[in-house]
Amino acid sequence: MTTAHLDHAKHNHKLADQLFKEGEFMDWALTVAYYASINYVKHHIFPLPDHGLSHLGEPIKSFDDYCTYFKPADRHAALCDLFMNKCNKNIGISLRTLMNDCKTARYNDYMIESARVRAAMSTLKSVEKICISKRVADPNKKQKRPRIQKAIVVRK
Numbered sequence: 001m002t003t004a005h006l007d008h009a010k011h012n013h014k015l016a017d018q019l020f021k022e023g024e025f026m027d028w029a030l031t032v033a034y035y036a037s038i039n040y041v042k043h044h045i046f047p048l049p050d051h052g053l054s055h056l057g058e059p060i061k062s063f064d065d066y067c068t069y070f071k072p073a074d075r076h077a078a079l080c081d082l083f084m085n086k087c088n089k090n091i092g093i094s095l096r097t098l099m100n101d102c103k104t105a106r107y108n109d110y111m112i113e114s115a116r117v118r119a120a121m122s123t124l125k126s127v128e129k130i131c132i133s134k135r136v137a138d139p140n141k142k143q144k145r146p147r148i149q150k151a152i153v154v155r156k
Helices: 004-022 026-045 063-070 075-086 089-107 114-133
Strands: none
Touching: 004 026, 004 114, 026 075, 026 089, 026 114, 063 075, 075 089, 089 114
């Protein structure tokens, strides 16, 4: 497993925090928060073991490979949907909102309300928490059972 997406996510997260604290380029704080989030998601979800393509016989290794097989019309929306389905629906909905706000900031209106940017930073922190705390489990992989220690019974 590569850490490239995790490293990129952390790098972008640090910049999003800095831009947010400085308060001058809130459109960029929001945009960078979105890109940090999607890199956390890519790190967390891939390789994707349960993808529904049994003929492959192995996990889909990357988001690019996922897009090659499934050909989504909107790659960013597809990644949000994967997060919703595999990780957390509510935060996935927030991630989709962040995606839409990011598109607005980049293409339509760079004057973003501070409440929107605070929500973006909150979404980023939630995504980070989920994505670095645990990986998506492979249902085909035999899970290790916790060791049960025998209780020592002392009889009098």
